[in-house]
Amino acid sequence: MFLRSSAMAAAGAVTLRSLHAQTARIKSPNDTIQLALIGAGSQGQGDTRWAVQVPGVKLVAVADCYDGRLAHSKEVWGNDLFTTRDYREILARPDIDAVLIATPDHWHKQAAVDAMKAGKDVYLEKPMIHIYEDGPEIIKTAKETGRILQVGSQRVSSVAYAKAKELLASGAIGKLNSVSARWDRNSSIGAWNYTVPLDASPETCDWPRFLGSAPKHAWSAERFFQWRKWNDYGSGVAGDLFVHLFSGTHFITGSNGPTRAMATGAIRYWKDGRDANDVLQALFDYPEGFNLSLRVNFVNGGEESEGFLFTGDEGTMEIAGQTVTVTRVPHEKEPGFTVGTFTEAMQKQTTAEYRKKYPLTHPEGAPQQTVQKFAAEKGYSDSYDHFKNFFDSVRSRRQPVEDATFGFRAAGAALLANRSVEKGTMVHWDPVKMQLG
Template sequence: MTTRHDLSRRGLLKAAAASAGAIAFPTIVPASALGRDEKAAPSDRVVVGCIGTGGRGRGLIGMFMGQPDVQLAAVCDVDASHRAQGKQEVDERAGNADCASYHDFRELLARDDVEAVIVATPDHWHGIASVAAAEAGKDIYCEKPLTNTVAEGRAIVDAVERHGRILQVGSHERSGDNARYACELVRNGRIGRIRSVRINLPDTDSHHEEAKAHAGAAAPEAIPEGFDYDFWLGHTPRVPYLEDRCHFWWRFQLAYGGGEMTDRGAHVIDIAQLGLGADHTGPVHVEARGRRGEGLYDAFWDYEFTNTYADGVTLIGSTQGPRGLKFEGEDGWIFVEIHGGRLEASSPSLLEEPIGPDEIHLGRSPGHQRNFLDCVRSRTRPVAPAEAGHRTATICHLNNIAMLVGTPLAWDPEAEQVTNCEEANRLLSPAMRKPWRL
């Protein structure tokens, strides 16, 4: 196991936990630990590796390397082109050629110097990669949604707890001040008892329209040189290579992603869970209907869903805009825009109310990547821990499953089982293609 940071030895201030351990305050890196380029001295840096260096992976490389106390030591991708682009991104930012590159993520995880990893693979790889990282003693920043199946999500939560790891889900809306303030207002009763939360997941962006217009199945194509397609497929069924199956477009195929339901639902539903104080649980009844795509892109479009919690609160979702969520209470409402953070309320003065010292405080995040790094140092809980990400992803998956089986689902959030449909239960944990397993 990698030796963790000793904050006192390295002259760092311990991070204090906000609101009963909700999040960690920013770690303060003393000026004496910074070099002339405002970067931390090598002995004070968190050594990070990145698994998956497509567009999102390279974006996260930039975000992490923008922090003063990060050394990005290694990248990994099964596509040689992406792998080379990832290494180039790191080397150009670091001003050297020291970044190692790997084809197999297990080689990266075997490095003793790597303390934390970014998992920015397609969704179907999050489970195996994150569990392996936890078992290797690494802390993990895993992109949202946490996983592509319910069983994989629980496996990650269990592995992180068993090995004492820090995991931050990439649901970065949780780090927004406005979103956290809105959730504080809701949880402190400013709009009365919550009746429902409206979930808006519009599917009319240009990439949605392009996916909807896809012509369907096509003849198999030659696998590009340098792309380990079988490794990319991983535990999913072996199917012929198509360029349109991979790189970005995987998100609209249920074997690898969950469509807009999990892509942006992992943000919008996540803030609903935070506002309801439901990070440890979920609804007990799930109804959903929508139009399944034909051909290659088989995710759902134009859907509606109603998810009911044990206390009667409902999530009422659709593909209408604007993207975000609306908490509806007996005494008013609050709307939170996703990817922008704009707030609206039934009364403008509501958004000016202070949160009293004896009320529920959710704390503030210094930024999603910064919060993760602070928690790596302090060993405190991040703003988007594994359990919260798993519960959010589970709701998304249950909506997709309800549409697949065509019947409402009775869900036991404690046992994490559907109690009225065995077909739905089987979809919680699809079989994995050998040799991959959790």
Template sequence: MPRSRQPNRRRFLQTVSAAGAAAVLPASSDRIFAADSPNERPVFASIGLRNQGWVITQSALEATDVVALADVDANILGATAEKMVNEKNTKRPDTYKDYRSILERDDIDAVLIATPDHWHAKIAIEAMYAGKDVYCEKPLTLTIAEGKLIEKVVKETGRVFQVGTMKRSQDNFLKAMAMIRGGRIGDLKRVTCGLKDFQPSPSIPVADVPKGLDWDFWLGPAPKVDYRALPEVREGYGGGVPFHSNCHYSFRNWFAYSGGKMTDWGAHFVDIGFWGIGEKQTAPIEVTPQDFKMGCEYKDGYPVPQDRYNVATTFEVKVDLADGVEMIITSEGDGGVLFEGTKGRFFVNRGKLAGKPAEDLASNPLPDGAIEEVYGGPHTPNHVVNLINSMRSREQPISDVWSHNQMLEICHLSNIAMRLNRSLKWDPSKREIIGDDQASSFMSRENRKGFEIEM
């Protein structure tokens, strides 16, 4: 990666120093939008456009001007630009294969990042040093160390950073939080997070890289490997790509790029569970895998075959928390969260809020302002708009990096525990695994040469 194009900490600090002590933030934060005019439409760009990338780009178009797009797949890059013109009646955005071309622009206030997980930390950190606020899809990180680094850069640069755990902006989950805060189930004792399972893959052979895809750039920080795919095409959400591959959509099933259902859906439902418990009041102290199955054979924490999915396909993990509340993370049952307290229990997911405490809302509704109190202000179901409001106030949004990382550390620890098939003890104050050097080695990873995060 050419150093001259790399936004970094040195350049950021030089910018701040040159501007004087009063200019704490880089140049784009001084734009009229953020500083003075609540009616000014901010200028956004999207990096990573497939599936959720298009979803959040559409959400942003409600209140922003999206002027640039970046993706390493020329097919999805061109198709997304056309959709913006034809379906959303907007001016055709500028398009780039290399996201750094977006970061170099002074007219962009914020970036939306929806790349595969292994790219999140690098792009987000470089964007902050380039003076951009950030919306980054969940799960935010591939490792615990990346989360700590992102927190450091958010604090150093003063950027506003929204994580894409958009269930924090959805009605059912806000009602659930208000019910817990209002004592509707008494003292919380147990939280069960259902994430759903998935099927292991057959052997996936080496295949030709699809035309238009820059495979080396897609891999980026991850190790250099061959592209793999079977010919069957996926239907529905994520359609138009191979059902089994180590790339589009299926990247979630390989530890080199993601963390399986544990981090993909855990970033939603473990987040809601931990939010209900109260992330400021508690922390994990031990993670114990009780029953699980990996997608392939493992040795010393690493997959033996390289030709198939390698994350956990089914699992049940027990998480002991410092205040005595127990959390269970399971692939069984419906996707959602079951909260159990001393006075009752209820289940919540995007389409359901069920149980007697929920039924009682008909005769005993939540008090006025309860949702706003949970949300920290006026509620918007558009998670991107919550970022925009936070950009105006320069306060962190509903899904801030600190609460997200505290929750996601549980998911990362659960994956490490399953890879090694043993319980892990956690020091929440130091954010370290206790007495297990081998497990601790999985808390970070080395980026491939040429794709390092320059600090």
């Protein structure tokens, strides 16, 4: 449900049905989707809690490189849960229909490709890629195997973002000319300083398996549990947070992505050995005729914040959480005039000529509505809807809203920021061919 309030008109309410109720089940409710989790960190376990709330879904297996997470998974989802350090044991099981992949970024491609080749449908956490070469291989494998692959940027399943898409398409703010977005944080945990368990060791953690294709490095509990701080395993704030902002922008505007980018960033505060920047700002040009500016600041001294501002030639549309606010600024009916520096005679003459062309009129009718606010009902979760979307696709075999191509375009655009910072120059991208310029 979505509620709407107006600042200028009488308050009213409209209801939008969430995806909870929109999509009819294709198969019998007795058909249970057997799900496995690959990567049981905080994101993976959090995702799973939403996933198993969808009717007809059961978690049956978990893979992770830390024994403590495997043990905790049994505490949460039952002792009959199959657990392993090696996700290939999960893929070999014929009773598993789909996998939820929430590994470090550098494992995304390999785990997803292996899963699809093993006949499993895939929910793949964002960013879809760690390096650009990952994208074409994931897309190719999805097409060749016919498996469903949905990327986990849940905003594209949000009723708020669907409303924003509808409003923009209807001309609510006129022609779009710019979008600005931010995702700032103001906490140590927000800056990826996740707690390292007291029993962390090479015995309880499968360090070689964690490293995978990453450069070899001596055992490090910090790298294992706080992997986002290093580019060997993560994609920085661009891959963690910019990609959400790109997913939202592309979903709402219908764009395939930007054509060029320029970014700047650095480690401004969290100088703790990490090599991923804690402040990143970037500008992007879109072929549809608008610019996008993005900012992530882990040194933000104020409140943590996430949001968008879409600016058109007739107003603005702001998204904050699950609310959308449209503010319209009516165009002036006349161009106006500036005569103050002219002689008094010329001022009178110019004003008189202007008023012949634009005579003064008394306003008639009700005041024009200038502000509308839409808000999802209390308790709404786009995470639930995103998993509902995925499992509906698993049953119907219809492609989800955030398939591999969408996911590559969002992640590819996001990683342009990292590339620009590394090169110290503007970088180019073909959003249709999904290729670097």
